[in-house]
Amino acid sequence: MSAEKAQALVLQARPFGETSAIITLLTREIGKVRGLAKGAWRPKSKFDAALDLLSICQVLVIHRSSGNLDLFTEAFLEHRFRIGRYESSFAAGLYIADLLDSVTVDADPQPELFDLATRAIRFLSAPRPGQRTEQRFAPDSRLVSALIIHTELGILHQLGQLPSLYCCAECQRPLEGRRISFSMLGGGGLCQRCRRGKRSVVSVSSEAIVSLRQLADSFDQNEYTLQPEPPFGEIRAIMNTLFANILGYRLKTSHWLAKTFPSSREKHR
Ligand SMILES: [Zn+2]
Missing domain, CATH: 1.20.1440.120 (Recombination protein O, C-terminal domain)
Structure with missing residues (x-):
């Protein structure tokens, strides 16, 4: 097992079991990676919104032996996608x-x-409400x-x-x-x-x-x-x-x- 940190965009998030999720990330450092985030969809998940669809985050990827999904054990939100007036x-x-x-x-x-x-x-x-933007x-x-x-x-x-x-x-x-x-x-x-x-x-x-x-x-x-x-x-x-x-x-x-x-x-x- 090896661990790598990466900046990531969440491309896909699918439920796995009761509270976990299989997440597909596009990362800057290691390309596309699919992995399991245990407990990601628990109400008070440690991941917060970092692994929600279209979030940009810093993630820790644990690579496992072939045949096993990689694991995402830590993720910190950098940018959360907000739906505004224009759907x-x-x-x-x-x-x-x-x-x-x-x-x-x-x-x-x-x-x-x-x-x-x-x-x-x-x-x-x-x-975000009140946020100044370059836009x-x-x-x-x-x-x-x-x-x-x-x-x-x-x-x-x-x-x-x-x-x-x-x-x-x-x-x-x-x-x-x-x-x-x-x-x-x-x-x-x-x-x-x-x-x-x-x-x-x-x-x-x-x-x-x-x-x-x-x-x-x-x-x-x-x-x-x-x-x-x-x-x-x-x-x-x-x-x-x-x-x-x-x-x-x-x-x-x-x-x-x-x-x-x-x-x-x-x-x-
Ligand atoms: Zn020609």
Whole structure:
């Protein structure tokens, strides 16, 4: 048995027995780890809220011999997720946790991915009453939509699967025109010549490509309070398909984003 300390984000918490829980953590130091927290769901648990879903905490992991679940014996809360007035922030947090759990493997630390994830979770969480915050705006659907897409693009970047947004994925010619061919099977933008004969290529608006470029670069709160609004419905459909192709299935939690993102189909009806 060996013990390790780590900073962690709680991706999943499932009951085990009467009062214990099986917890999946994304940690900065040791990657994803699943383990047992004995007595975590007792009314006066020593873990307090540190191992609740979407909490950020410092945890002590006891690694056990193969075949046995690791143990979490100590956990100290650093940041608790608070549901504020804008409920869709919580759905967004759950989706990001689910996505991280799906795209990562155990024990493969990616500190940049961890930092990206915890920044997003802290942003989505409502401030404590009376707490001063760097956030200039309360999250609304536009900000939350932009943050989700920024986080997804960051995840794709970490996976080495960020689609090509500036030039053709095959021949490197710049992408031009009002409609751009976009390969959903990885790769991203394609020029007219290279798109011929390719499967799973869709036509995407140049506005969507410009927004994707901006959101892949940075997440600026100020920008998303301005007009014009990015075509979020169209971008949502692109991200859903990209991740469904990578994972081989559609995440159940992605359906919970429907309230945040206007459906592009309904909008154009
Ligand atoms: Zn090309």
